[in-house]
Amino acid sequence: MLGQQIISGLAVGAVYALVALGFIIIYKATDVVNFAQGEMMMVGTFLCLSLLRFFGGSFLIAVPLTLFAAAVIGITMERFALRPLIGAPLFTIVIITIGLSMVLRSVAGVIWTHDIFPFPAIFSERPMHVFGLVVTPLTLGMVATAGVVMALLYVFFNHTRWGTAMRAASENQTAAILMGISLRRVLTLAWGISAMLAAIAGILVAPMTNVHTNMGLIGIKAFAGAILGGFGSFPGAVAGSLLLGVTENLAAGYLPAGLRDVLPALLILGVLTLRPTGIFGQRVRRRL
Amino acid sequence: MTPASLLTIHDLSAGYGAIRALAGVSLDVPPNRIIAVLGANGAGKTTLLRCISGLVRPTAGRMQFLGQDLARIAPEVIVPLGISHVPERRQVFPSLTVLENLKMGAFTRRDASGITEDLERMFAMFPILRPRARQLAGTLSGGEQQMLAIGRGLMARPQLLMLDEPSLGLAPQIVDEIFRVLGVLADSGLTLMLIEQNAAKALAVAHHVYVLQNGRVALSAPAEGLRGTTRVQAVYLGGGRRARAGEA
Amino acid sequence: MTFMGDRHVQGIAVVTAMLLLVAMAGGPYFVYLVNLSAIYAIAALGLNILTGACGLVSLGHNAFFAIGAYTSAVLTAKLGVPFLVAAPAAGAVTTLVSLFIGMPALRLTGIYLAMATLAVGFVVEEVILQMAGITNGANGMSVPKPLLFGWRVQTDVQFMLLIWPVTAVCFWLGRNMLASRTGRAWRSIRDNELAADALGVSLRRYKLLAFSASGLLAGLAGSLFGHYVGFIAPENFTWFLAIQFLTMIVIGGIGSLWGALIGPAVFIALPELLRGAQDYQLGVFGLLLIIMMILMPTGLVGLRGAIEGRARLRRRTLADQKEG
Numbered sequence: 001m002l003g004q005q006i007i008s009g010l011a012v013g014a015v016y017a018l019v020a021l022g023f024i025i026i027y028k029a030t031d032v033v034n035f036a037q038g039e040m041m042m043v044g045t046f047l048c049l050s051l052l053r054f055f056g057g058s059f060l061i062a063v064p065l066t067l068f069a070a071a072v073i074g075i076t077m078e079r080f081a082l083r084p085l086i087g088a089p090l091f092t093i094v095i096i097t098i099g100l101s102m103v104l105r106s107v108a109g110v111i112w113t114h115d116i117f118p119f120p121a122i123f124s125e126r127p128m129h130v131f132g133l134v135v136t137p138l139t140l141g142m143v144a145t146a147g148v149v150m151a152l153l154y155v156f157f158n159h160t161r162w163g164t165a166m167r168a169a170s171e172n173q174t175a176a177i178l179m180g181i182s183l184r185r186v187l188t189l190a191w192g193i194s195a196m197l198a199a200i201a202g203i204l205v206a207p208m209t210n211v212h213t214n215m216g217l218i219g220i221k222a223f224a225g226a227i228l229g230g231f232g233s234f235p236g237a238v239a240g241s242l243l244l245g246v247t248e249n250l251a252a253g254y255l256p257a258g259l260r261d262v263l264p265a266l267l268i269l270g271v272l273t274l275r276p277t278g279i280f281g282q283r284v285r286r287r288l
Numbered sequence: 289m290t291p292a293s294l295l296t297i298h299d300l301s302a303g304y305g306a307i308r309a310l311a312g313v314s315l316d317v318p319p320n321r322i323i324a325v326l327g328a329n330g331a332g333k334t335t336l337l338r339c340i341s342g343l344v345r346p347t348a349g350r351m352q353f354l355g356q357d358l359a360r361i362a363p364e365v366i367v368p369l370g371i372s373h374v375p376e377r378r379q380v381f382p383s384l385t386v387l388e389n390l391k392m393g394a395f396t397r398r399d400a401s402g403i404t405e406d407l408e409r410m411f412a413m414f415p416i417l418r419p420r421a422r423q424l425a426g427t428l429s430g431g432e433q434q435m436l437a438i439g440r441g442l443m444a445r446p447q448l449l450m451l452d453e454p455s456l457g458l459a460p461q462i463v464d465e466i467f468r469v470l471g472v473l474a475d476s477g478l479t480l481m482l483i484e485q486n487a488a489k490a491l492a493v494a495h496h497v498y499v500l501q502n503g504r505v506a507l508s509a510p511a512e513g514l515r516g517t518t519r520v521q522a523v524y525l526g527g528g529r530r531a532r533a534g535e536a
Numbered sequence: 537m538t539f540m541g542d543r544h545v546q547g548i549a550v551v552t553a554m555l556l557l558v559a560m561a562g563g564p565y566f567v568y569l570v571n572l573s574a575i576y577a578i579a580a581l582g583l584n585i586l587t588g589a590c591g592l593v594s595l596g597h598n599a600f601f602a603i604g605a606y607t608s609a610v611l612t613a614k615l616g617v618p619f620l621v622a623a624p625a626a627g628a629v630t631t632l633v634s635l636f637i638g639m640p641a642l643r644l645t646g647i648y649l650a651m652a653t654l655a656v657g658f659v660v661e662e663v664i665l666q667m668a669g670i671t672n673g674a675n676g677m678s679v680p681k682p683l684l685f686g687w688r689v690q691t692d693v694q695f696m697l698l699i700w701p702v703t704a705v706c707f708w709l710g711r712n713m714l715a716s717r718t719g720r721a722w723r724s725i726r727d728n729e730l731a732a733d734a735l736g737v738s739l740r741r742y743k744l745l746a747f748s749a750s751g752l753l754a755g756l757a758g759s760l761f762g763h764y765v766g767f768i769a770p771e772n773f774t775w776f777l778a779i780q781f782l783t784m785i786v787i788g789g790i791g792s793l794w795g796a797l798i799g800p801a802v803f804i805a806l807p808e809l810l811r812g813a814q815d816y817q818l819g820v821f822g823l824l825l826i827i828m829m830i831l832m833p834t835g836l837v838g839l840r841g842a843i844e845g846r847a848r849l850r851r852r853t854l855a856d857q858k859e860g
Contacts, residue, residue, distance in 0.1 A: 096826050098779055098782070099824070106822060168384055175379040177364065179395045180367030258662050268655040269659065
C-alpha cells in the first residue's frame with residue numbers, strides 16, 4: 001500500500017517536475033516567472049485532445065503536432081508579450097504573465113468550453129502486478145517518459161551548442177552577446193522548449209485529472225516543487241517536485257481533504273521560512 | 289601616413305541616460321598594431337569598446353570596420369565580422385567548464401576541425417588551462433580567468449581583439465605573462481586594441497596610444513615618444529586623477 | 537495641513553458630491569457599483585502601498601481582505617459586537633496578521649516573497665474553510681447590516697454615506713504617508729533596496745510599516761465589504777481576487793494614490809460594459825493587463841505625465857537637432 005502510494009506520488013511528481021523544469025528554463029533564460037505555465041499545459045492538452053479526435057485517436061500523429069503547436073504558442077507569447085519588456089521589474093513581468101494566463105484560459109474556454117473532458121491515456125491503464133505492487137503502465141509510463149525527457153534535456157543543455165549557449169546566457173547576458181549568441185534566439189528556444197514540456201506534462205496527467213480550463217492550477221504545484229528546489233536548479237526542481245508529489249499522495253491517506261489541498265502552500269511557506277532561497281539555494285546572476 | 293585602417297572611429301558620442309560617456313572620440317586602428325587606449329576611471333574607455341561591439345548604441349559619430357558601418361549591425365553579427373571583445377573583469381561563464389567557455393568563444397563558427405585546432409592552440413598558449421579543462425570557470429584564480437577570457441576571445445579567430453583592462457586586479461607576474469602573450473599575438477598578425485589603467489605596461493607593448501579624458505581624446509601619439517616621459521601622467525593629472533604607473 | 541484644507545481631500549469631497557448627485561439620478565444599481573468601487577479602493581490603496589510604492593510584490597492580498605471580512609462578520613453576527621467596534625477590530629486583527637507575516641517575509645525577496653504571499657493566500661482560504669464552526673465553512677455566512685447609534689444602514693445610498701467618508705479618510709492618511717518621508721523611504725526601497733539600505737533607510741521598519749498599512753486597509757475594506765454585500769463565503773476571496781486587486785492598481789497606476797481610486801472604478805465599470813461578452817471577460821482583462829504593462833506601465837494616472845513627457849521630449853529633441 002505504501003509502495004503504491006509512493007509510486008503514484010512519483011508519477012504525479014514527475015509531471016510536476018516537467019512543468020517545473022519549464023518554469024526554470026524560462027526563469028534562467030529571462031528572469032521571468034511564468035505564471036502562465038499551467039495554462040500553457042492546459043492549452044497543450046486541449047490541443048492534443050482535439051488533434052486526437054481529428055486523427056482518430058492516433059497519439060503517433062497527434063503528439064508531435066501538439067508539441068509543434070505548443071512551441072509556436074509559447075514562442076508567440078514570448079515575442080509579443082515578453083520581449084517588449086526585457087529588463088522590466090519583477091512586478092511588470094508577474095502582471096504580464098498573469099495576464100497571459102487569463103487570456104489563455106479565456107480563449108480555451110471559448111474554443112473548448114469550460115466543461116470537463118476525459119482524456120485517453122497514452123499508456124494502458126490496466127493494472128499489473130510488479131514486485132507485489134499494483135501499478136499501471138500509465139503510472140510507470142509517466143515516470144519513464146518524464147525520465148526520458150529529462151535525459152534529453154540534460155544532453156541538450158550540456159552537449160549541444162545552443163544548450164550550452166543558453167546556460168551561458170543565463171549566467172551572463174553581456175558576455176553571451178560578446179560570443180555572438182543571439183539573446184532573442186535564446187528566449188525563443190526557452191519558451192518553445194518550456195511550452196513543449198508543459199504539453200507533455202499535460203498529456204501524461206490528463207487521464208488522471210481530465211481536461212478542463214482549470215487544469216492550469218497544477219502550475220501552482222509545480223511552482224511549489226520548483227521553489228522547494230531553490231528555483232534555479234534543475235535537479236532541485238526535479239527533486240522538489242517528486243518530493244511534493246509523494247508527500248501529497250502520502251498525505252492523502254492520512255490528512256483531511258482540505259489540508260491536502262493546501263499542502264503545497266504550506267510546504268512553500270515552510271521552506272521559505274527556514275531557507276529564504278529554497279532548499280538548493282540559488283546563484284547570483286549577472287544581467288546586462 | 290597610416291596604412292589603411294582596420295577600424296576607424298570618427299567623432300563618436302555615447303552616453304547612459306543623462307551621462308555623456310563619450311563626447312566626440314576619433315581614432316584609428318591600423319592592422320597589425322597594438323593600440324592602447326588609456327585614461328582614468330570614467331574617461332569613457334569601456335564605453336568605447338561597448339559601442340564597437342554593439343552593446344551600447346552611440347548617439348553620434350561613425351564606426352567603420354573593414355569598410356563596414358558598425359552602428360547598424362546587431363551585436364551577434366559583430367563577432368563573425370572579425371571583432372572580439374574581452375570584457376572588463378573577465379566575465380567568464382562561472383558554471384561552465386573551461387572547455388565550454390572556450391567553445392562558446394567559437395560559437396559563431398561552424399568549422400568543427402578548425403575549432404578543435406584552435407582549442408589545442410589555446411591550451412598551448414595558456415598551459416595552465418589544460419589540466420583545468422573540465423574545471424568550472426568560476427573556480428579559477430583571477431589570472432587563470434583572464435587567460436581563459438583572452439583564449440575565449442581568440443576562439444572566434446578575430447582580426448581585431450579588444451581587451452578591457454586585462455591587468456586589473458592581477459599580480460605583477462601574471463600581468464607580465466599576459467602582456468608577453470599579447471606581444472606574441474601581435475607578432476602573429478593579430479590587431480589589438482587595449483584598454484588599460486596601467487599606463488606603463490600598456491606603453492611598453494603598444495605602437496600608438498590614445499589618452500581619453502572626460503569622453504574626449506586628450507592625447508594621441510606614438511608610444512615610442514611617450515615611454516619614459518610624464519606626458520601621460522600629465523594628462524591624467526589634468527583630469528583630476530593620478531595614473532599610478534606600474535601598479536597592477 | 538488640516539483635513540479639509542488638503543487639496544486632495546477637497547478633490548475627493550467634490551467627487552463624492554458629484555457621485556452622490558449622479559447616484560441619486562442613476563439609480564440603486566449605479567450606487568451599488570460606486571460603493572463597491574469605494575470599498576475596493578481602500579483595499580487597492582493598501583496594495584498600492586505595499587506593492588506599488590514599496591515594491592513588495594504581494595499575490596495574497598485576498599487573504600487580508602478575507603480576514604477583515606470574516607473577523608468583522610463573526611464579531612457582529614456571532615458575538616453581537618457593534619459594528620463600530622467590529623470594523624476597527626477587523627482592521628486591527630488584519631494588521632497583526634500582516635505584521636506576523638511581514639516579519640519572516642523580511643528575509644524574502646522578489647519572486648520568493650511573491651510566492652510566499654501567494655501561499656499565504658491559499659492557507660488563509662483553507663483556514664477559513666477549516667474553522668467551519670465559526671465561519672460556517674464553504675457554506676458561507678450572513679453578515680448583519682451595521683447598526684450605527686441606533687440607525688441601521690440598509691440602502692445603497694445609506695451605505696454610500698458610510699463608506700465614502702471612510703474611503704476619504706483612508707486616502708487622506710494614505711496620501712500623507714505617501715508624500716511624507718515614509719513614502720520616500722518606501723519608494724527608495726522599491727527602486728534600489730541595496731542603495732536604500734546603504735543610505736541608512738531602515739528596511740525592517742519601513743517594510744513592516746508597509747505590510748501593516750496594507751493589512752489595515754485591506755482589513756477595513758474587507759469588513760465594509762462583508763457588511764455591504766451581506767453574505768460572504770470563501771469563494772469570494774480566492775487567488776482570483778488577489779489578481780483582481782493587482783489588476784486594479786495596474787489600471788489605475790502603480791504606487792499612485794489616485795490610481796488606487798481610479799483603478800477599481802474602471803475595473804468595476806468594465807464588466808458592465810462587457811455585459812454581453814461574459815466568456816471573453818477574463819481574456820479581455822488579461823489583454824488589458826498585458827497592454828497596460830507594455831504601453832502604459834504607469835497606469836491611467838500616468839497618462840497625463842506621459843503625454844506631457846512626450847511633448848517635452850519632442851521639444852528637447854528638436855532643440856538638440858538645431859545644435860547639430
